[in-house]
Amino acid sequence: MMKQATTFIGAGHMAEAIIAGLLSNGCSKEQIFSKNRSNMERLAYMKQTYGICCDPPIEEMIARSDIIVLAMKPKDVSGALETLKQYIREDQLVISVLAGISSADISEKLGNKAPIVRAMPNTSAAVGESATSIAPGMYATTEHVSIAEEMFSVIGTTTIVEEKDLHLVTGLAGSGPAYFYRIIESFEQAAVSLGLDKRAARSLIRQVLIGAAEMLKDETVDPAELRRRVTSPGGTTAAGLEVLEANHLSEMLYDVLVQAMKRSEELGKSH
Ligand SMILES: NC(=O)C1=CN([C@@H]2O[C@H](COP(=O)(O)OP(=O)(O)OC[C@H]3O[C@@H](n4cnc5c(N)ncnc54)[C@H](OP(=O)(O)O)[C@@H]3O)[C@@H](O)[C@H]2O)C=CC1
Numbered sequence: 001m002m003k004q005a006t007t008f009i010g011a012g013h014m015a016e017a018i019i020a021g022l023l024s025n026g027c028s029k030e031q032i033f034s035k036n037r038s039n040m041e042r043l044a045y046m047k048q049t050y051g052i053c054c055d056p057p058i059e060e061m062i063a064r065s066d067i068i069v070l071a072m073k074p075k076d077v078s079g080a081l082e083t084l085k086q087y088i089r090e091d092q093l094v095i096s097v098l099a100g101i102s103s104a105d106i107s108e109k110l111g112n113k114a115p116i117v118r119a120m121p122n123t124s125a126a127v128g129e130s131a132t133s134i135a136p137g138m139y140a141t142t143e144h145v146s147i148a149e150e151m152f153s154v155i156g157t158t159t160i161v162e163e164k165d166l167h168l169v170t171g172l173a174g175s176g177p178a179y180f181y182r183i184i185e186s187f188e189q190a191a192v193s194l195g196l197d198k199r200a201a202r203s204l205i206r207q208v209l210i211g212a213a214e215m216l217k218d219e220t221v222d223p224a225e226l227r228r229r230v231t232s233p234g235g236t237t238a239a240g241l242e243v244l245e246a247n248h249l250s251e252m253l254y255d256v257l258v259q260a261m262k263r264s265e266e267l268g269k270s271h
């Protein structure tokens, strides 16, 4: 269980997913602080829902913390660090979940040698199923990486990557849940258009994804083999899969990653 006091700068969707995961894994709510820039309603919701500390002034939160998690949008990081750099110390660990923003950039904005570890979780953190990538950044030692691993391991799996690979893994795993949600939305709509009751469509297609995901948890199993087991020669699955192939599924998904990765690179340049 994580014992370090932690301040989340930004109490948005990602911060909530991580905080929910930490609390359901036994982390004490007194050890978690969070602040927004101006959305007090959102902060009140976080306080009410999770019992975390949102009232102390930001400088007090930071003074009492071992870890500072940067969880604002990339475009807001410059403004946030302009104010916060006077409070963040070199004996604290800065963990950034920001897409695209390099640790060198964060260090420069901080103007000190605080260690920085970058993490790219996803919103499945809220149910303990994030696929988080962790990369050591400026001034980070293996001990700092271990602390970040400990934090993120309670909200899912952790994979250590090099910082240069974060653009790619952001497009793959940070954004990843949205691709599957989008596919589910279309299958639901298609089933309803073809005459199925909405509730039945919804519950069936969701369970299909949950069941398939459960099967994939065994990493020794090849997804291609799982697919072959479903696909009877000349049967319904083969007919459906032919449509995916005819519409260039692999090329399309390659492009999905390329575009998401490019966007991450742009975020790093344009904030
Ligand atoms: N959503 C996702 O699936 C994932 C997101 N990320 C990364 O997480 C970060 C946050 O994303 P997400 O949670 O979706 O965004 P949200 O918009 O939901 O939350 C961002 C929060 O940051 C706050 N904020 C902005 N500026 C400041 C500031 N100067 N000081 C304190 N708080 C501030 C905002 O408060 P206010 O409204 O008051 O301005 C807002 O509550 C992004 O950098 C994103 O790249 C990473 C992995 C996955």
Ligand SMILES: O=C(O)[C@@H]1CCC=N1
Pocket: 099, 170, 174, 175
């Ligand atoms: O869309 C985004 O920019 C963020 C980063 C990964 C998931 N959401």
